[in-house]
Amino acid sequence: MNNLIIEKTHSTPGIVFDTETGVLEIKGESFPENVPKFYGPVIEWIKDFLNSTDKEIVFNFEISYFNSSSSKILMNIFDYLEQQVSEGKNISVIWRCDHENESAVECGYEFKEDLDLLPFVVEIY
Amino acid sequence: MDNIFADEEQVISTAEDLISANQFASDVDKRHYQALLKSYKNLLKHTKRIVKMSDIIQLESRNLSNKLQIASQTDALTGLYNRRFFNEVYPMEWKNSFRASTSLGLLMIDVDYFKKYNDTYGHLQGDDCLIAIAAQIKKAVKRPRDVASRFGGEEFIVLMPDTDYRGAKVIARRIMARVDSLVIEHSASAVSDRVTVSVGIACIIPDEGNSMVDHLNMVDTALYDAKGSRNCFRTYSPPESSVK
Numbered sequence: 001m002n003n004l005i006i007e008k009t010h011s012t013p014g015i016v017f018d019t020e021t022g023v024l025e026i027k028g029e030s031f032p033e034n035v036p037k038f039y040g041p042v043i044e045w046i047k048d049f050l051n052s053t054d055k056e057i058v059f060n061f062e063i064s065y066f067n068s069s070s071s072k073i074l075m076n077i078f079d080y081l082e083q084q085v086s087e088g089k090n091i092s093v094i095w096r097c098d099h100e101n102e103s104a105v106e107c108g109y110e111f112k113e114d115l116d117l118l119p120f121v122v123e124i125y
Numbered sequence: 126m127d128n129i130f131a132d133e134e135q136v137i138s139t140a141e142d143l144i145s146a147n148q149f150a151s152d153v154d155k156r157h158y159q160a161l162l163k164s165y166k167n168l169l170k171h172t173k174r175i176v177k178m179s180d181i182i183q184l185e186s187r188n189l190s191n192k193l194q195i196a197s198q199t200d201a202l203t204g205l206y207n208r209r210f211f212n213e214v215y216p217m218e219w220k221n222s223f224r225a226s227t228s229l230g231l232l233m234i235d236v237d238y239f240k241k242y243n244d245t246y247g248h249l250q251g252d253d254c255l256i257a258i259a260a261q262i263k264k265a266v267k268r269p270r271d272v273a274s275r276f277g278g279e280e281f282i283v284l285m286p287d288t289d290y291r292g293a294k295v296i297a298r299r300i301m302a303r304v305d306s307l308v309i310e311h312s313a314s315a316v317s318d319r320v321t322v323s324v325g326i327a328c329i330i331p332d333e334g335n336s337m338v339d340h341l342n343m344v345d346t347a348l349y350d351a352k353g354s355r356n357c358f359r360t361y362s363p364p365e366s367s368v369k
Contacts, residue, residue: 037127
């Protein structure tokens with residue numbers, strides 16, 4: 001399966017999903033004009049990849065600013081990962097944020113609160 | 126995916142299908158409705174979470190916008206209002222005074238021999254001097270509607286609605302006295318051993334026959350007159366040729 005690499009733009013995050021290492025990174029700001037159009041293929045890729053492997057997967061999210069539609073998509077992704085963990089997959093999420101970005105820190109804890117099975121770490125630097 | 130609320134709509138659609146199927150065998154129904162309820166509870170949790178996160182981000186944007194507004198109105202060095210803010214407020218007060226036929230006062234304040242002060246004591250001390258003078262101007266201008274701004278360099282301007290020459294002179298004297306009481310040494314000054322200011326005063330009742338530009342020119346002329354002697358204030362007096 002091919003790696004997924006999407007260049008960062010001013011309104012969409014950069015994406016580097018490496019099938020070799022199992023490290024999937026989403027980094028930047030997220031306020032696309034058309035959220036489903038941007039994230040649709042990303043979610044499809046994640047689903048295909050998780051169906052094809054049992055290796056340990058680490059998601060690194062470092063999203064400094066995101067709009068409401070993006071937050072909905074992120075919750076959909078986390079729910080999906082939670083379901084995968086319940087089915088035995090080894091997946092964890094690291095939500096990285098700058099200590100000065102209080103909104104990103106608070107939102108990280110908001111996401112974490114809804115998750116029971118998926119390991120979700122808010123890492124503040 | 127063309128809709129971020131596709132899951133919610135799917136739940137609704139399933140519920141509609143179940144209802145229109147009109148098959149209410151009790152145990153089956155129970156499982157269907159329990160599953161629907163579970164899905165919908167989860168989706169509702171999403172919605173609530175989105176609203177909460179939006180609130181967090183909106184509050185931060187709001188605070189940031191307030192800070193930016195204050196920063197955009199403030200002179201970074203002295204903390205007085207800046208010229209941009211003066212330029213916003215002056216036309217409004219001009220219109221108010223026009224409507225009410227009241228006198229609008231302007232004071233233009235210039236630090237005497239400030240270039241020499243900088244040359245003698247250095248620019249950092251020059252900055253400290255401006256900060257100290259600005260603080261005294263702020264203290265001297267007490268009414269809520271009066272606006273003291275840094276006009277540029279070592280020049281300050283005070284806008285005073287409802288103020289005639291008598292009132293404006295009181296404020297000019299007060300500013301001069303306060304600056305004098307700072308006792309900032311100025312060995313390069315030709316008029317004093319300490320830092321002093323010159324003040325121009327122009328008061329006008331706005332009407333059809335005058336303008337803000339006239340008013341600003343008047344206060345500029347008055348300051349120019351004051352700078353002829355320095356360490357004094359002068360009120361505007363029209364040039365000889367225009368005196369009727």
